[in-house]
Amino acid sequence: MAGLMNLGQIVTRLEKTIHGEIAAGNYGAFLEKDGAGFKGQVKLTGFKNGEIDLSEYSWTYQVGLRGEFQKIYMIDESEKAEWTDLTPDASPSTFTWYKTFFDAPNGENPVALDLGSMGKGQAWVNGHHIGRYWTRVAPKDGCGKCDYRGHYHTSKYHIPRSWLQASNNLLVLFEETGGKPFEISVKSRSTQTICAEVSESHYPSLQNWSPSDFIDQNSKNKMTPEMHLQCDDGHTISSIEFASYGTPQGSCQMFSQGQCHAPNSLALVSKACQGKGSCVIRILNSAFGGDPCRGIVKTLAVEAKCAPSSTTSSSQL
Known part of the structure; x- marks a missing residue:
């Protein structure tokens, strides 16, 4: 038992020495060939037939398991x-x-x-x-x-x-x-919160483009950007937690109204999306009853909650 205790102490000291000597260079290309182990005299003692001198042994790293x-x-x-x-x-x-x-x-x-x-x-x-x-x-x-x-x-x-x-x-x-x-x-896992943020300057949805639109540089100005909200399969939009058309601030789950805000934003988005599996909202002044702040690029920010449902549908505002 005494020999085993000494061996355990030696192993512990070896581990500490290894960490102290080579921890600074324990990664990188060709690590297994670059100065493995540590220098100095290493002996295992406590055996009945004497000690084992490891000082001249070669050290290496095991690569892989x-x-x-x-x-x-x-x-x-x-x-x-x-x-x-x-x-x-x-x-x-x-x-x-x-x-x-x-x-x-x-x-x-x-x-x-x-x-x-x-x-x-x-x-x-x-x-x-x-x-x-x-x-x-x-x-x-x-x-x-x-x-x-x-x-x-x-x-x-x-x-x-x-x-x-x-x-x-x-x-x-x-x-x-x-x-x-x-x-x-x-x-x-299912997505419980979905967010989106789309401005007037965003490109319209790709599905609204035709081959000729990619040639005509003015086509972008003829189409309206859209916000698409969609819950996971089998889920519907249970509530609209935040909606602001104007200059909203923050990010998902931390949105706040900016200085420009269309007062009917929440009501309009809730009517278009609540109870639906997905909905599309056009980023257009007329969709929100007029321009809430002229001369400023408007953005629509929305945060919605999703919940399980037996039936789903889609809607567009």
Whole structure:
């Protein structure tokens, strides 16, 4: 046991030394060939038959993972790997491969993989690489003994519906820092808020152009720009939270009226869009009862809410 304790202490010191010696240059082209390891005398002690001198040994970086080379994230290759069952009370483990199967959520809404319980790593679904996930963000003022989750962090990652089948979808993770895989979830997502901002100076919708319009430079002046609002399939515009035709300020979910504002903006947009799956609003003074401020380029800004609905329709103002 004493030898094991000494070995553990040596390994800990080795890890600290490696971080201290090579952390400044731990990335870049041909990293595996450029000064790997550290210089100095390194010995492992505490063994019954003496010590092991590693000072003359060659150091190198391992490029890639054996699991990646074996492609254990693929459905067929995954069965060849030696997996062990995981219990809910298992301690978080670093540098670990995880595998599970899940059913696709019903409906056609976008699907998201919630990895908020994990730390940092990579994810694959049915052999498709979602990419790296990194839910932890270090605060600007540094971090000692603290949780690395900042106020802004990404925990949900999109899974294209085309990658999924109705059931038995393979999810494979390689976790680097440790996490709680039993808290991972798959959810369908729908857009609840939609915004748009279109001015008189914007080009008209492409669908309104004809081949001759691309030749005639004055065609743009003959057509009216339009705002198109549309909720996800199976959803309708339940309410108009903001609408201003004039010189609105701000951005989505932070719009505010400017010095120029058509008072009937909210009522007109609500009448044209509320209860519809989609609507089109023409950016035209006459559509809002006249010019609210002459000599100024007007803009229409709208924020709308979407909600599930059994039927959808479209409308135009």
